[in-house]
Amino acid sequence: MAVYRGKQGHLGYLLTATIILCYCITPTAATARSYTQYEHFFPAWEHLIQDQLRDNCTKQLNDYRNRSNTDQGAGYNVIGCVLETMPEYRKAELASAAVILGFAPTVLQLLSASYLDTAVLAYRRPGLAFLLSMSSSGVRPLTATDYDDFIATAGTDPFHTNFGKSQSVWAPTIVSILEYTIASGAVANNAYLAYQLSVWAVCTFSSQQDYLPAMWTAAALVIHLVGYLAARLRISVGGRGGSGENNNRGTLWHRLWAELTPTPWQTRFEVKKNDRHNG
Numbered sequence: 080m081a082v083y084r085g086k087q088g089h090l091g092y093l094l095t096a097t098i099i100l101c102y103c104i105t106p107t108a109a110t111a112r113s114y115t116q117y118e119h120f121f122p123a124w125e126h127l128i129q130d131q132l133r134d135n136c137t138k139q140l141n142d143y144r145n146r147s148n149t150d151q152g153a154g155y156n157v158i159g160c161v162l163e164t165m166p167e168y169r170k171a172e173l174a175s176a177a178v179i180l181g182f183a184p185t186v187l188q189l190l191s192a193s194y195l196d197t198a199v200l201a202y203r204r205p206g207l208a209f210l211l212s213m214s215s216s217g218v219r220p221l222t223a224t225d226y227d228d229f230i231a232t233a234g235t236d237p238f239h240t241n242f243g244k245s246q247s248v249w250a251p252t253i254v255s256i257l258e259y260t261i262a263s264g265a266v267a268n269n270a271y272l273a274y275q276l277s278v279w280a281v282c283t284f285s286s287q288q289d290y291l292p293a294m295w296t297a298a299a300l301v302i303h304l305v306g307y308l309a310a311r312l313r314i315s316v317g318g319r320g321g322s323g324e325n326n327n328r329g330t331l332w333h334r335l336w337a338e339l340t341p342t343p344w345q346t347r348f349e350v351k352k353n354d355r356h357n358g
Contacts, residue, residue: 113154113287113288113289113290114143114144114146115278115289116143116154116278116281116286116289117132117140117143117154117157117281118278119278119279120279120280121275121279121280127169128161131160131161131164131165132157132161135160135164136157136160136161136164139153139156139157139159139160140157142156143156143157151287152287153287154281154286154287155286157286158281158283158286184217184295187216187217188217188218188219188220189219190217190219191215191216191217191218191219191299192211192215192218192219193218193219193220193221193225193306194218194221194302194303194305194306194307194309194310195221195225195229195306195310197211197212197215197303197306197307198303198306198307198309198310198311199229199310199314199316199350200342201307202316203337203338203342203345204337204338204342205338206338207258207259207262207338208303208307210259210262210263210265210266211262211265212299212300212303212304213266213269213270213300214262214265214266214268214269215269215299215300215303216269216272216295216296216299217299218299218302218303218306229314229350250344251340251341251343251344254341255339255340255341258341269296270296273292273293273295273296274293276292276293277289277290277291277292277293280292313352314350314351314352315350315351315352316349316350316351
């Protein structure tokens with residue numbers, strides 16, 4: 080009964096946060112155009128575009144920055160002026176960069192973790208899994224057999240550490256600190272890159288909005304969270320916490336221990352297929 084109430088509490092918090100988020104993001108705020116772009120650019124193009132804006136596109140830029148001007152096409156006027164006054168070889172550079180950057184989302188997806196990876200990690204270390212989800216710029220798609228393959232692999236011999244002593248205190252502590260440090264740095268780097276792409280760059284297909292790159296980044300986190308819920312329905316896990324405690328009576332201490340202890344120093348992770356939620 081306590082577990083059921085606990086789950087209801089978590090779902091209540093998620094529902095409340097969703098309602099507040101949907102209330103704050105009104106259609107008017109979502110469709111309002113940006114006034115903060117064309118002030119900074121990436122270093123390689125900073126002086127080139129700033130010179131063009133100052134010498135040739137002053138009128139269009141002032142119209143764009145005028146907050147009383149609600150014209151959604153003000154950003155397109157600035158882009159059109161820059162392209163009209165740009166030398167042809169610079170336009171060729173932009174076209175080449177657009178082709179290369181067009182492959183970036185696909186490459187990021189293939190190099191990123193799948194939601195199954197972060198979901199399984201979240202069973203024992205939800206804090207680290209959440210950081211890794213926030214640091215991900217994409218989500219690797221799964222195939223039809225990935226769940227079954229993972230369950231079959233998890234049923235083999237457990238992974239053991241190949242460095243340090245099994246009862247060592249310093250080795251897992253150092254590894255855990257490094258994990259959280261690197262994951263936190265990756266989150267900060269991902270957030271900063273999202274900011275740069277939102278403010279320092281312009282989406283030519285929607286120049287009036289500056290939040291699209293940040294939305295792409297946030298979408299990866301949402302996919303990981305939904306994937307975790309899907310994994311809870313597809314697989315069941317035993318042996319959490321590494322001390323053999325009953326899953327329904329896990330204490331805060333055991334959860335904290337499992338969160339801060341690297342996986343190689345924990346007990347075997349027992350994964351089974353959950354057939355109750357299969358069609």
